[in-house]
Amino acid sequence: MALTTAVEEVTGRVPITVMALEGELDASNFERVIEEARGLYERGTRHLLLDLGGLAFIASSGLVALHSIVRTMRGEAPPDPESGWGALHSLGLDVSSGSSQSEVQLCAPQPAVARVLQRTGLDRLFTIHPDRDAAIAAF
Amino acid sequence: MAGNPLSRETLRPIVAPFDSPGTGLSIVVEDAEGRRLAAAGSAAGEDADVSTSVGIRCAEGDEIVGRVIGCGAAAIVGPVVGSLAASLEALVRSTGGVDPTAVRLESELALARQIQRSFVPLVPPEIPGYEVASHYEAAYEVGGDFFDVFRLMSDPTRLAIVIADVTGKGIAAAMLMAFARPLIHAAVDNAQAPADALLRTNRILVEERRSALFITALCAIVDLASGELRLSNAGHEPPLVVPGDGSPARWLEGSGPLIGAFGDLDLGECRVELAPGDTVLLYTDGVTDVRTSSGERFGEERLLAVLDGCRGETARQTVDSIAASTRTFQGEMPAADDVTIVALRRT
Numbered sequence: 480m481a482l483t484t485a486v487e488e489v490t491g492r493v494p495i496t497v498m499a500l501e502g503e504l505d506a507s508n509f510e511r512v513i514e515e516a517r518g519l520y521e522r523g524t525r526h527l528l529l530d531l532g533g534l535a536f537i538a539s540s541g542l543v544a545l546h547s548i549v550r551t552m553r554g555e556a557p558p559d560p561e562s563g564w565g566a567l568h569s570l571g572l573d574v575s576s577g578s579s580q581s582e583v584q585l586c587a588p589q590p591a592v593a594r595v596l597q598r599t600g601l602d603r604l605f606t607i608h609p610d611r612d613a614a615i616a617a618f
Numbered sequence: 619m620a621g622n623p624l625s626r627e628t629l630r631p632i633v634a635p636f637d638s639p640g641t642g643l644s645i646v647v648e649d650a651e652g653r654r655l656a657a658a659g660s661a662a663g664e665d666a667d668v669s670t671s672v673g674i675r676c677a678e679g680d681e682i683v684g685r686v687i688g689c690g691a692a693a694i695v696g697p698v699v700g701s702l703a704a705s706l707e708a709l710v711r712s713t714g715g716v717d718p719t720a721v722r723l724e725s726e727l728a729l730a731r732q733i734q735r736s737f738v739p740l741v742p743p744e745i746p747g748y749e750v751a752s753h754y755e756a757a758y759e760v761g762g763d764f765f766d767v768f769r770l771m772s773d774p775t776r777l778a779i780v781i782a783d784v785t786g787k788g789i790a791a792a793m794l795m796a797f798a799r800p801l802i803h804a805a806v807d808n809a810q811a812p813a814d815a816l817l818r819t820n821r822i823l824v825e826e827r828r829s830a831l832f833i834t835a836l837c838a839i840v841d842l843a844s845g846e847l848r849l850s851n852a853g854h855e856p857p858l859v860v861p862g863d864g865s866p867a868r869w870l871e872g873s874g875p876l877i878g879a880f881g882d883l884d885l886g887e888c889r890v891e892l893a894p895g896d897t898v899l900l901y902t903d904g905v906t907d908v909r910t911s912s913g914e915r916f917g918e919e920r921l922l923a924v925l926d927g928c929r930g931e932t933a934r935q936t937v938d939s940i941a942a943s944t945r946t947f948q949g950e951m952p953a954a955d956d957v958t959i960v961a962l963r964r965t
Binding site: 600 | 757759761783785786787831832834853873874875876879880883903907913915954955
């Protein structure tokens with residue numbers, strides 16, 4: 480099943496870009512999502528809300544996408560998951576020092592997606608809101 | 619060169635000694651003028667040197683049309699160089715030239731597959747009173763699944779089973795797998811308990827900042843005499859216990875965060891007693907995430923149904939039944955992720 484993204488700019492206390500993911504985030508499309516987030520950052524986005532309401536499924540590669548998007552929004556050059564050892568060695572940050580990040584927040588995960596985030600501990604990295612309005616108010 | 623087919627006979631192997639084992643693992647493809655068409659692997663072949671590598675020349679008569687140069691462990695690089703030289707030859711034959719993007723993709727996938735293949739244990743250990751069976755099938759773009767089954771060095775009366783999935787795909791996932799698998803093995807050999815082994819592995823991966831990728835891993839240690847299984851789970855699919863007495867299969871719940879992401883992990887342990895006839899099944903999400911062409915997932919319920927039909931069967935039969943069911947289910951769809959299944963049955 481394909482993944483579609485819809486991007487929308489909203490204004491809370493700060494300008495927020497909302498990216499709604501619909502479909503399934505997996506090995507076939509996680510790099511594209513990283514690329515899209517990188518494009519948003521280059522065009523000025525500094526606060527990103529990922530609306531997961533339409534996301535039916537997240538594979539483990541989707542977790543890489545979430546992590547890379549956080550790095551991108553913090554202004555770091557994200558690692559290229561396609562490249563080899565050279566890029567792997569150049570990393571300067573891991574998730575443990577990013578647990579207080581607020582640049583990227585999540586909302587409305589379906590139970591299957593929430594379960595994967597919880598099982599893998601990636602839920603520690605994000606503030607997860609029940610719905611879009613609550614999330615926008617929290618930035 | 620277009621139009622004149624190359625033949626296998628005109629491929630000329632160049633074999634030179636490996637005198638620089640520390641240079642990592644790489645494949646470089648060059649055209650006849652020595653221009654780099656593609657590079658894959660560690661340091662993307664920056665230090666690959668034909669004088670210290672295995673190479674195959676793709677030549678048409680006396681005319682060299684390209685070179686495939688590999689650098690690294692002969693067991694991994696050798697077969698890749700050979701297969702790539704054949705691919706390069708086929709590309710030249712069919713298109714009259716070489717498309718660098720196609721060559722790069724082919725190089726990376728060939729290397730990733732070979733790394734992956736070289737780490738899959740082929741023969742499970744013989745363990746009196748138990749039966750071990752496994753199944754591994756790589757996705758086309760190669761995920762980072764791996765597993766390991768071995769007796770503890772410090773205490774051969776205990777058996778360790780590790781199953782893990784490096785997030786991501788391709789060469790990056792394969793190389794992290796190649797790094798992590800022996801690391802976990804050594805950690806298990808030296809650890810007091812499964813959670814301790816995973817914590818040690820995590821500490822090394824996080825402190826060395828090896829990767830942008832993560833690893834979900836599950837480590838079980840079985841006391842072979844008593845059948846007690848201790849298990850720790852770092853973000854991996856929970857394993858299933860299928861009781862031999864016919865009661866329903868159940869997941870061994872309880873897991874902590876995956877490896878490589880957090881400096882501190884709170885990993886718990888769970889225990890279960892394996893009675894004769896009981897089977898414990900470990901698998902990666904490639905099993906439950908297998909799709910039909912319309913996108914339907916194989917899912918947990920179908921896995922349980924297959925297991926129910928395998929009551930009383932051997933570990934080998936159980937693993938084969940699951941593999942066959944997922945294959946039938948996906949039909950013509952290529953697998954998007956590696957599929958790994960390991961079963962341990964107390965006989």
